[in-house]
Amino acid sequence: MDVASTIPFELLVYLITGKVTAGVSYSLLGMLRLWRLRKVKNFFTRLEKDIRFSYFIIRCARLLAVTLFLVHCAGCLYYLLADRYPHQGKTWIGAVIPNFREAGLWIRYISSIYWSITTMTTVGYGDLHAVNTREMIFNIFYMLFNLGLTAYLIGNMTNLVVEGTRRTMEFRNSIQAASNFVCRNRLPPRLKEQILAYMCLRFRAESLNQQQLMDQLPKSIYKGICQHLFLPTVKQVYLFKGVSMETLLLLITRTKPEYIPPREDVIMQNEAPDDVYVVVSGEVEIIDCDNDKEQVLGTLGTGSIFGEISALCNRPQTHTFRTRTLSQLLRLKQSTLIEAMQTKHDDSIVIIRNFLQQQIELKDLCVEGLVGESDEGGEAGIPCNLLTVAATGNSCFLEELLKAGMDPDVGDSRGRTPLHIAASKGFEDCVLVLLKHACNIHIQDAEGNTPLWLAIKGKHHKIFNLLYHCACFSNPTTSGDLLCLAAKRNDLPAMKELLKHGLSIDSKNHEGLTALEVAMDLNHVDLVSFLVMNGANKGRGTPSGTTAETQAVFDEMMRKREVGHQIDVPGKTGDQSKAAPRGQEAVPRWERKYGPCPRVSIYRGHPLMRNPCSEAGRLINLPNRIEDLKDIMGKKFGVDVQGAMIVNDEGAEVDSIEVIRDNDKLYIVEIGNLQHLNADPTKLKRTKSLRSTWPI
Template identity: 55%
Template sequence: MCLRFKAESLNQQQLIEQFPKSIYTSICQHLFLPIVEKVYLFNGVSRETLLHLVAKMKAEYVPPREDVTMQNEAPEDVYIVVSGEVEIIECEMEKEEAVVGTLQCGDMFGEIGALCCRPQRFTFRTKSLSQLLRLKTADLIEAMQAKHEDNVAVLKNFLKHNKRLKDLKVGGTVMEGGEEDGDPKNMSVNLLDVADTGNAAFLNELLRARLDPDIGDSKGRTPLHIAASKGHEDCVLVLLKHACNVHLRDTNGNTALWDAISSKHHSIFRILYHFASISDPFTAGDLLCTAARRNDLTVMQELLKQGLNVDAKDRHGSTALQVAMKEKHQEMVNLLVMNGADVVDPNAYEFSLTTLNEIVKKREIGHRITVMTDNEPPLKEVEGDRHVGIVGKSCRGIDHPRVSIYRGHPLMRKESSCMEPGKLIRLPGSFDQLINFA
């Protein structure tokens, strides 16, 4: 009676776990290895890794109509169907549940969430009494990373199997016409699609398999170009961690830095600029000169807002102002001069000296003011209570000198390309009044 009570309270997994480890491992191999070998994800994986995975798996019996994993649930486990059937159910808000597929013996589910570190897209529900093998995501990742060849095999199988899934965008470019040759370049192409989706976790797994982080598409755009232009900061950090080249240019001559600033992804630009400027002292000058050459006022303004030195030189020794004058881009010259660019040797270019002098004069004057002398009478009011110059006259006929004040030290304003305007105020009678005005 006692023996029967204890036996009835045990399930298969609890029973075999009570055996010594060597016996437990042998039982797992006998029961589950033939099933695991048929799973698509482990095609071509070494027997050593398969044995390690089998030893980590837990067998479970799940009754019919039971939810194994829920939609939007965290990807903690991967499941293999040993017997029975499991339905794939899509649950959309304000819509009825829809069965989009059925899994049978040898099928797997949960691996997309596990490898991509994203919530489950579907709910998986048993259709009949089912036996499942459960493997923790951490154990799967650990086994993949233990052996490089097995890691590549798993990722290759995963990409090939899911090449038509829209949520991964791994279709179209995956091993087209040569998917059986196992060429690493074919797998590297998928980095472009993964970077485009912003899936940093899966991108990291692909790069851990030693795929080329600098693979380019037909336009020369690398995964870094794509991630920077899309604003996927996590992907940018992953690519930098795997030593991608930040200086590569596409067929249009654009670097990832240019794509980031032109798309106004400022945090990504600052990250890339930090890395690029360490290895290339002409990074700032090249960016500014490129914007000047293309007469791209928007990008130039964004670059100056990021604190780049307006007088930085490119690798040819030219400044942005010199390039703009050479190309006769008047608006660009005006923008650079008004942001403090040094005018050096203006006669060397065919740019109009009259126009240049007017721009420089405008910069130097700022608010137009008149300095009074002892022999010069104060300016009179023009219209009503409006006054011109540094001297105003109140209704009582009292003269009020006026001055222009600016926030910050002049040198600091120039270095930071500060464009904040000043204030025209009446000359205060004391320093305390000046502080109050400011």
């Protein structure tokens, strides 16, 4: 019809015959040009939706154009009736212009338009009127009927016109409100473009989005619609390959389809995990944002999924995902996905295996040493997945795998268990899950490292405390093994960290050796000096591997460790050591009677109120009387000994010098400390209860 409406039939006939012909057939063919009015209608419709033009002006222009066109058509028909009537004087135009055919074209056209507008805008101009009474009565009721009929027709036409333009009017109102909001808040141009683009997309896609209709349908019908529309796409997603149909239908019915305009950020980098998206149509770009610089890493198409890494690993989003074209996405809540996985454990394992296999293929995880001897493609590859889950820090997945019956002590090619990996990376939640499933704390990897050693080397203090107190129940020599391992490796920083956690410096390992003996045997001079200056005792003879140089250093340190020398507490610096009081240089009666005088460590404050950051202690020779001991402690710490009391490390008061033994720890407690401790009995209760509440 578009082609036929543009063909000049009269011109073609003139070119063929050489004559200008006119007739009814040519007039009817010429009326095909009215088909082009559709183009005009679509043109005005596009202008009404274009936010660059005023909707009011476009609407007024459209109504004016329609009115002028109808007036023109009516005027042409009026003139056609007059021109074809045989009696020229008995026509509406002949009555005014007798020889109207001889008048100019412009005069005849203006006259026709005038009569057309008069007829359209009035109820008549008197050419027809009632003559007798009956005709008048009939015309009264007939005009009343026409009045109601006209009102009915006008009302219905008005409703049709208003309903046809309602969506456009709401769209323009929302655009105006959004523009006012942007101007009022002075938002940047990029946000303004995104807001307006979203408004336009929502208007265009309103007829496509049938979510409101689908929500009104019964669950069975709704499930059938979702299965027909989205199941083929969801089956293509790598995460759900091999998952049962029941779980797939459950996930599909919980999804929400959305249309996202181009250049719209669906997920932003470092955003908290909340939703997972499946691409039904369109394209989504993966963007890495670094210091306001954006780099496109890849593009996702139909059947792809994004946001699953953050949702499953419960960590912030690693990249920004932005639509490249108009895209339809299925949005799935993180809680819904986790709930579906918890409902069916078999499908949960399948999803976890698919996820980990995909991450290994993408090299998103550092799994170079986590691959065991078994084949990854079969069931034997599951232990490798368990180690990989521990490497990601996903405690939820780790617990699901362990509940499925996997071995918590499985090792990789380097002998590392999941507990080794979790302890070295500082994943406390994973450590708790592994302990809950009775993993072995004492397993050593190929390099002889235990989870305890990896935790202290990584300075993950909470994890170390947790593992240490669990290990002490099954292995009494745990502290000695750790200290001896640090001495064997000449690791002074690790030794300081271990002592900071309160490990006894003279603890023995499973072979009965102390850290000092191991250090002397391996001739680690710096470590020997450190241990001696921190109060380590030489338990037995000189180790066989000790060189003369090491022995000389040891003897020199022992001579320097005199009465009153300050003890170095790792992480806490103190004053330089001071010489002992002159009164203590004499040999006490104890040494004359029983041999060498015992040495004790003295501290300030109640033992239940101290912490690793408290003031350093002192190592002194035990005097003859309890009063002398109080005086020494008062001078060392600068406290008033009047009313103060001496207690041991269990809080019991010491009132006699005879009950004190070598290497005892004594504390001087002032009156203020006692009052504070009595005023806060809950603290004392919590402190005492720690020993009975260590996790097993």
